[in-house]
Amino acid sequence: MTTIADFIPPILVAQGAFWLMVVLTLAGAVLAVIPSKIVHNVLGLALAMFGVTGIYLYLGSQFVAMMQLLIYVGAICVTYIFAIMLSPPLELDLPKPSLLKAATALIVSVIAFIAMIQMILTARWAPLAAPSRDWTTKTLGQELLTRYFLVFELISLLLAVAIIGAILIAGLGRERE
């Protein structure tokens, strides 16, 4: 049986998939900020998050990648879409942001980017001689329930409080009206 691996070496396929994920991430990020229709922005965000999922897989962590997919694409983007669809005015087309504002934003972000790249290139990173690849879900789960237990519980509490708070804020606003 001939497979695609007979024609293209697997390392090339892996590289191609990696750069495809990078392109997806960047394209999604640009799509998430440029269009002035909010639904398009949310779809761009979903695309970018999908790309980041692929990058996390390349970084060797299946668990974090799946969580990224579930939380961002599955929960946060859907919440945005619900909020947009449930309140009709939010899907109005907004006036294009003024050119001056966009130019200022572009200048600020380019300066920030140049500063970051400068820092990344000049810092003397000390990579490990043999990076550990012990990234299994089992290790992560054990650490989460032993060493990081307090933080884990705090995050759960934070999420519960945030959800109750969100319901209260949105609900009370309606009553007062």
Next chain:
Amino acid sequence: MESLLTYLVLGALMFCIGIFGLLQQNSLIGMLIATELILNGAGMNFMAFGMFLTPDPTVGQVFTLFIMGVAAAEAAIALSIIITIYRRFKEIRVDGISELKG
């Protein structure tokens, strides 16, 4: 593909696109979306550092997971605040909500 710099540059790019969107967007939801991009850029840096620099392999992953949790809480709260603001002011443009301006 196996170098720290690739991931760091990608994280910086996402962060800066997020900053651009945050400054340039005219609607509150658009700004919230840009914030998610910024958080993800930071999360990607944590994952890259965790893989290439720290001897303990779980620190970066745990930190990224917590960033995701905080981002989810932030999205829920901010969306409900935006909906409340819309009910009160009938407006989601940032320029339109200026009652507290001195």
